[in-house]
Amino acid sequence: MKEIKFVDTHCHLEDAEFDDDRSNIINRARKRGIHIITSAIEPATWQNGFSIAEEWDNVDISLGCNPVKFKYVDNAISLIKNNLQSIVAIGEVGLDYYSERNHTHRERQEEGFRKHIETAKELKVPIQVHSRSAGKAALQVLYSTDIEHVHMHAFDGKVSLARIASKEHGFYFSIPTSVVRSPQKKKLVRAIDIERLLFETDSPVLGPNREERNEPANVPIVMEEVAGILQRDEEEIRETVLENTLRLYSRIKIR
Numbered sequence: 001m002k003e004i005k006f007v008d009t010h011c012h013l014e015d016a017e018f019d020d021d022r023s024n025i026i027n028r029a030r031k032r033g034i035h036i037i038t039s040a041i042e043p044a045t046w047q048n049g050f051s052i053a054e055e056w057d058n059v060d061i062s063l064g065c066n067p068v069k070f071k072y073v074d075n076a077i078s079l080i081k082n083n084l085q086s087i088v089a090i091g092e093v094g095l096d097y098y099s100e101r102n103h104t105h106r107e108r109q110e111e112g113f114r115k116h117i118e119t120a121k122e123l124k125v126p127i128q129v130h131s132r133s134a135g136k137a138a139l140q141v142l143y144s145t146d147i148e149h150v151h152m153h154a155f156d157g158k159v160s161l162a163r164i165a166s167k168e169h170g171f172y173f174s175i176p177t178s179v180v181r182s183p184q185k186k187k188l189v190r191a192i193d194i195e196r197l198l199f200e201t202d203s204p205v206l207g208p209n210r211e212e213r214n215e216p217a218n219v220p221i222v223m224e225e226v227a228g229i230l231q232r233d234e235e236e237i238r239e240t241v242l243e244n245t246l247r248l249y250s251r252i253k254i255r
């Protein structure tokens with residue numbers, strides 16, 4: 001790839017939704033200077049994630065265990081430790097209170113989350129955090145561990161909490177493509193310290209249009225929307241966000 005113009009810091013290329021045309025999807029992003037961090041979080045897709053990142057020079061992998069699959073956390077952690085040279089982050093991991101109402105299961109999620117955090121601290125890699133309907137709880141767990149290199153993805157909690165997390169704790173927040181249709185995400189853009197903003201697509205979901213499959217080539221849409229919200233020049237936003245991304249993800253393979 002020529003030069004990186006954007007990084008889609010969080011998506012799921014190994015998802016079955018891309019089985020028929022994965023190469024086209026990755027190539028389309030590659031031609032637009034888009035580097036991709038794919039987050040493999042299902043035991044069934046971990047190996048595919050490694051293969052994709054190995055095959056493509058514009059793809060890196062983040063690995064972890066989906067919060068609701070907490071039974072497999074120890075498997076994820078051994079895989080991370082045994083393949084440290086191949087991964088750029090741990091995640092997405094965290095808490096999902098939207099999908100899980102059972103109290104005991106929520107406690108198991110937190111236990112798994114803490115194991116991933118300890119591993120990230122020990123290995124000195126960033127952590128990508130999922131916190132659906134659990135923004136406050138996830139931040140409290142993170143604060144209690146003193147972890148530093150944190151990437152909150154598609155944060156749906158209170159923007160006042162995100163403001164504090166970015167400004168006082170230095171946590172990064174990625175803005176997804178759905179910002180074009182989400183008032184909460186627009187507010188989030190204004191709340192986050194500009195030095196802590198990242199872009200993501202969360203493909204195949206969180207697209208600009210809810211009915212259509214999302215893909216990493218859509219990441220410039222986030223830049224356009226963020227520049228509009230902050231009333232800044234698009235190129236300035238692109239450069240700032242790229243700098244932020246490379247600061248956090250110093251392990252990505254193309255510079």
Ligand SMILES: [Zn+2]
Pocket residue numbers: 010011012039092202
């Ligand atoms: Zn995701």
